[in-house]
Amino acid sequence: MAMDGLSHFLAAVAEIGFSAQIIVVVWATLLGITVGMIPGLTATLGVALVTTLTFTMEPNTAILVLICVYIGAIYGGGRTAILLNIPGTPANAASALDGFPLARKGRAGEAMAIATTGSFLGSLVGMVGLALVAPWLAEFALDFTSFEFFWLAVFGIVLCGQLTAMDDALKGWIAGFFGLLIAMVGQESIHAYARFSYGFPDLEAGFGLLPVLVGAFGCTEVFMVMRQEATRVIAGNVTGVLSAAFSSFRHARTWLRSGLIGTFMGVVPGVGEDMGAWVSYAAAKRASKHKDAFGQGSTEGLLAAETGNNAAVPGALIPVLTLAIPGSAPAAVLLAAMIIHGLRPGPLIMITQADFFYSVVAMVFWASCAMLVLGLLLTRPLLLILRVRREWLMGIIFVLCTVGAFAIAGRIFDVWVMIGFGLVGFVMREAGFPIAPMILGVVLGPILDNNLRRSLALTQGDPLPFVTRPISAVIAFLVLLIIVFSLPPVRRGAAALKARFAGGVS
Amino acid sequence: MAARRINRTDFLAGLAVTIAGAAALVEALRMPRFETRGADPFTVPGLTPGLLSAVLCVLGAVLLLRGLSGHMVAEGARPSITRWDRASAIRSIFTVVSVLVYGVLLFGRMPFMLATALFVFAFTIGAELINAERRLSTPMLVIGALVLAVVAAFAINFVFTDLFLVRLPG
Numbered sequence: 247m248a249m250d251g252l253s254h255f256l257a258a259v260a261e262i263g264f265s266a267q268i269i270v271v272v273w274a275t276l277l278g279i280t281v282g283m284i285p286g287l288t289a290t291l292g293v294a295l296v297t298t299l300t301f302t303m304e305p306n307t308a309i310l311v312l313i314c315v316y317i318g319a320i321y322g323g324g325r326t327a328i329l330l331n332i333p334g335t336p337a338n339a340a341s342a343l344d345g346f347p348l349a350r351k352g353r354a355g356e357a358m359a360i361a362t363t364g365s366f367l368g369s370l371v372g373m374v375g376l377a378l379v380a381p382w383l384a385e386f387a388l389d390f391t392s393f394e395f396f397w398l399a400v401f402g403i404v405l406c407g408q409l410t411a412m413d414d415a416l417k418g419w420i421a422g423f424f425g426l427l428i429a430m431v432g433q434e435s436i437h438a439y440a441r442f443s444y445g446f447p448d449l450e451a452g453f454g455l456l457p458v459l460v461g462a463f464g465c466t467e468v469f470m471v472m473r474q475e476a477t478r479v480i481a482g483n484v485t486g487v488l489s490a491a492f493s494s495f496r497h498a499r500t501w502l503r504s505g506l507i508g509t510f511m512g513v514v515p516g517v518g519e520d521m522g523a524w525v526s527y528a529a530a531k532r533a534s535k536h537k538d539a540f541g542q543g544s545t546e547g548l549l550a551a552e553t554g555n556n557a558a559v560p561g562a563l564i565p566v567l568t569l570a571i572p573g574s575a576p577a578a579v580l581l582a583a584m585i586i587h588g589l590r591p592g593p594l595i596m597i598t599q600a601d602f603f604y605s606v607v608a609m610v611f612w613a614s615c616a617m618l619v620l621g622l623l624l625t626r627p628l629l630l631i632l633r634v635r636r637e638w639l640m641g642i643i644f645v646l647c648t649v650g651a652f653a654i655a656g657r658i659f660d661v662w663v664m665i666g667f668g669l670v671g672f673v674m675r676e677a678g679f680p681i682a683p684m685i686l687g688v689v690l691g692p693i694l695d696n697n698l699r700r701s702l703a704l705t706q707g708d709p710l711p712f713v714t715r716p717i718s719a720v721i722a723f724l725v726l727l728i729i730v731f732s733l734p735p736v737r738r739g740a741a742a743l744k745a746r747f748a749g750g751v752s
Numbered sequence: 753m754a755a756r757r758i759n760r761t762d763f764l765a766g767l768a769v770t771i772a773g774a775a776a777l778v779e780a781l782r783m784p785r786f787e788t789r790g791a792d793p794f795t796v797p798g799l800t801p802g803l804l805s806a807v808l809c810v811l812g813a814v815l816l817l818r819g820l821s822g823h824m825v826a827e828g829a830r831p832s833i834t835r836w837d838r839a840s841a842i843r844s845i846f847t848v849v850s851v852l853v854y855g856v857l858l859f860g861r862m863p864f865m866l867a868t869a870l871f872v873f874a875f876t877i878g879a880e881l882i883n884a885e886r887r888l889s890t891p892m893l894v895i896g897a898l899v900l901a902v903v904a905a906f907a908i909n910f911v912f913t914d915l916f917l918v919r920l921p922g
Contacts, residue, residue: 423804434797441780441798468847637879641872
């Protein structure tokens with residue numbers, strides 16, 4: 247089975263490598279890097295905008311373009327974090343902690359090289375994880391019924407809300423349940439009743455995922471960038487790139503650990519790259535002999551953050567391909583794009599579309615290679631992108647958001663939806679609510695709704711099977727555990743217990 | 753003991769969420785049950801929205817009460833809305849008004865290239881005029897913004913309509 251998978255993968259690698267698709271890999275990855283570097287253009291927005299450009303492409307080429315843009319953007323955002331001290335994408339926030347101090351010390355070239363190799367190694371670790379875990383998860387998911395899918399949706403919202411809101415799980419959960427409620431707008435699938443539509447034909451069709459995503463991540467970002475103070479590029483020294491790039495390989499423990507953590511965080515629904523980076527960074531700091539250097543320009547810290555966020559990209563593809571549940575916000579767009587192009591991700595993928603699955607693994611491989619080569623070769627020219635002033639850029643970015651929202655269905659209503667969610671996202675972010683759980687809620691809403699009602703109809707309203715079926719019971723227990731351990735008194739009690747235990751040991 | 757101050761952001765956000773949840777709950781309860789069609793009572797359209805809005809209502813009420821108590825979860829969780837200054841407010845209002853004018857009034861009501869060129873020109877000029885660190889003189893700014901607006905409108909139109917065959921309004 248494993249050898250069979252390896253031969254499928256090698257065939258897919260050769261198919262892309264020895265065809266014109268390799269040119270697609272180069273331009274799409276470069277586009278992704280550029281998108282990621284521009285503050286205000288996130289990976290989600292980049293993938294969403296490019297989705298509208300892939301309508302006329304072959305499905306495999308379209309997904310190749312989107313994966314390259316996705317990987318390139320997550321990597322490109324690291325440069326902005328290093329040189330401007332603001333993350334190009336939210337996934338690069340942890341990179342700024344050590345990347346920017348390195349640039350200020352005149353070691354910007356070294357920092358960018360470490361970020362490049364870290365991102366490359368992270369992508370490769372994630373790719374291996376994707377190739378090994380996804381087939382197993384797909385087979386396991388064949389046993390899932392409506393009960394398990396209902397709990398999976400609840401689990402995704404609760405965990406994503408808890409992790410993305412950092413210190414305030416309550417706000418994360420509110421954002422998630424708000425997203426689920428938004429998904430209820432429009433015609434439901436059992437009785438064809440148009441909920442919350444009030445006779446407006448546009449509302450009866452519900453909110454399109456892509457206009458919502460472009461609004462919440464693109465339009466909101468325009469508002470956020472314009473609200474904040476302007477930033478300046480640190481005129482860093484960009485020498486020593488290659489030697490620094492090779493030095494990253496020596497920190498094998500750091501990049502392997504960060505790669506594994508990043509991949510795992512990618513698999514968790516809706517959490518994605520930013521948490522991959524933060525958790526990897528925290529783990530690297532705990533394990534390091536030079537803890538004090540973290541936050542002051544630690545190359546180890548930067549390597550951990552950049553490895554973690556890029557490893558989360560292939561990780562986020564695992565639930566997309568096997569469960570049709572996104573591991574991150576850009577992965578949600580990718581899922582929508584796959585459906586638009588007639589591809590059917592889900593538990594049956596290894597049975598009906600095994601070739602496509604291994605093509606995706608090969609796409610990750612080529613995108614990672616292109617990112618490494620372009621990142622190292624174009625270190626200096628790519629700096630020019632960061633010199634563009636926001637006053638000259640944000641208007642154009644908003645036009646792209648508008649065109650992107652409109653182009654999907656040719657509806658002016660989608661433009662209004664995009665602006666509406668841009669404003670909602672802006673207010674939410676300003677008030678401390680994370681956006682990712684809301685988006686995950688919009689994606690998971692129909693899954694939760696259909697599976698809840700289907701399950702209750704099957705059991706004639708008996709809720710017991712939701713907690714007595716083995717897999718359901720495990721997921722339900724995990725949901726309960728997350729909620730209980732998020733309660734402040736329980737957290738305080740656990741912290742006190744940990745301190746007492748540590749005191750007793752020492 | 754000094755009384756804690758209300759955490760206004762949490763209080764107002766909690767209030768908004770509670771009201772939205774309650775309104776959605778009422779609306780979900782009003783949804784048809786299709787008894788005359790003999791529909792299964794566990795598949796009625798209002799079931800899931802009702803449950804979700806009830807949960808949202810409870811979560812909103814918890815946030816509201818937390819806001820009233822003045823409790824702050826952690827210093828890291830302090831929202832950025834509490835750190836606005838005058839310049840931020842001016843830039844934000846300008847951005848919101850500009851995008852609303854383009855997205856609601858101009859886009860789709862006049863040829864795409866004209867609407868886009870007008871918006872990019874006006875946005876660039878406006879954003880620079882309220883920017884305290886502006887370096888360009890007014891004539892240079894106008895010329896630069898004009899060139900940017902025309903090039904952006906043509907380039908976006910070309911890429912979307914000619915290169916990728918996406919239909920744009922006008």
